[in-house]
Amino acid sequence: MERRPLGRSGIEVSRLGLGTMTWSTDEASIEDAAAQLQLFADAGGTLVDTADVFGQGAAEAAxxxxxxxxxxxxxxxxxxxxxxxxxxxxxxxxTSRIWLMRSLDATLKRLNTDYIDIWNLHVYDPDTPLEETLSTLDWAVETGRVRYIGVSNFTGWQTARAAAWQNAWPTRTALSCTQVEYSLLQRGVEREVLPACLAMELGVLAWSPLGRGVLSGKYRYGRPSDSRAASAQWSRFVTTYLDERSAGIVEAVATAADGLGVSPLEVALAWVRDQPGVASAIVGARNASQLRASLATDRLFLPPEIRLALDDVSAPDVGYPESY
Incomplete structure (x- = not known):
């Protein structure tokens, strides 16, 4: 699997990442997780993404x-x-200093490791001074607990402000990446977040590149009883994209997939993976079989005409000032 630089940093990560959110639920047992990790590594994957809130630490522990x-x-x-x-x-x-320091200690203990390669702020915290938060990230790097730092789910101005602050003084650790939801169904980050990342040389880690599973095509003719949309825990997460606009995009993806002789999942994932600025697209799975379908995308390159057609059918609404 191809590896890509993470922004302006020296680290290179696999262009597909393995998500672990399902490892913290009944969807994936420890045996399922082991099979996924082995399959992913055998395919050349290196980037494994988790978070301290996935199952309140269960995913990190797994x-x-x-x-x-x-x-x-x-x-x-x-x-x-x-x-x-x-x-x-x-x-x-x-993202106060005391909470982040406590969280990092707990994460390292659960992961049974001395360091994290990439540590991201999960959200923007308006109640903590940004300089306090970022100085804590500097401390994490200086003490050897963390190798690279980034942010997640930040707006464009929040991303640019954090990156500019870190770049303003030589002793601060530059941000390497941002992690945001990005798919053919969610292209809002293209208005300001992606331009900020390209300008500040941050790598993009795209979460939910399959539109929370909707772009796989599984909901084209209803809601399967074993799907997330049919479960009490996940239905709200998925139904956001079970609307008329999304249905039209899914049909366009399915048409492209038929023409290429591949699955809709592969088309949707390949589109995100090769968007400007994307260092890695993070995929999750319930089992190794599902993950294998995502890894098959590594062999797919979308022809320019298909990419342009998908761009057109899924174009996000923009207005002032982005289009001024």
Whole structure:
């Protein structure tokens, strides 16, 4: 699998990443997780993405059980996130120094490792001074607990502000990436976030590149009983994209897939993977069979005419000032 530079940093990550959110639920057992990790590594994948809130730490703990047992630690680029509280506090977003330091210690313990390759702020916290938050990321790098830093789910101005602050003084650690939702069904980041990333030389880690599973085509004719849309836990997450506009995009993807002799999943994933600025598209799966379907995309290159057609049918609404 091809590896790509993560922004302006020296690290290169696999252009497809393995997501672990399902590892924290009943959807994937530890045996399923082990099979996924082995399959991913055998395909040349290196980037494994997790977060301290996935199953309140269960996903990190599962990954920690598998490191070295399934794949050597040195062969993986582990990315995690912090900044969201699930401890019952009224404060949902917390990137204060005390919370981040506490979160990092807990993450390293669960992962059973001495360091994280990429540590991202999960959200923007308006209640903590940005300089306090970013200085904590500097501390994490200086102490050897973290190799590279980034942000996640930031707006364009928030991304640019954080990157500019880190670049303003030589002793600060430059941001390497941002992690955002990006798919043919969610292209809002193209208005300001992606331009900011390209200008500041940040790599983009795209989460939910299959439109929360909708772009696989599984919902074209209803809601399968075993699908996320039919489950109480995940239905709200998926139904956001079960509208008329999304249905039209899904049909366009299916038409392109028929013409290329591949699956809609492969077309949708290849589109995101090769968008400007994208360093890696992160895919999740319930089992190794589902992951194998995503990994098959590595062999697919979309012809320019198909890419342009998909661009047209899924174009996001823009207005002032982006189109001024």
């Amino acid at each position: 990954l920690g059980q598998l490191i070295d047992r399934v794949v050597p630690r040195r062969d993986l680029h582990i990315a995690s996130k912090a900044g969201v509280r699930t401890d019952g506090s009224d404060r949902r977003r917390d």
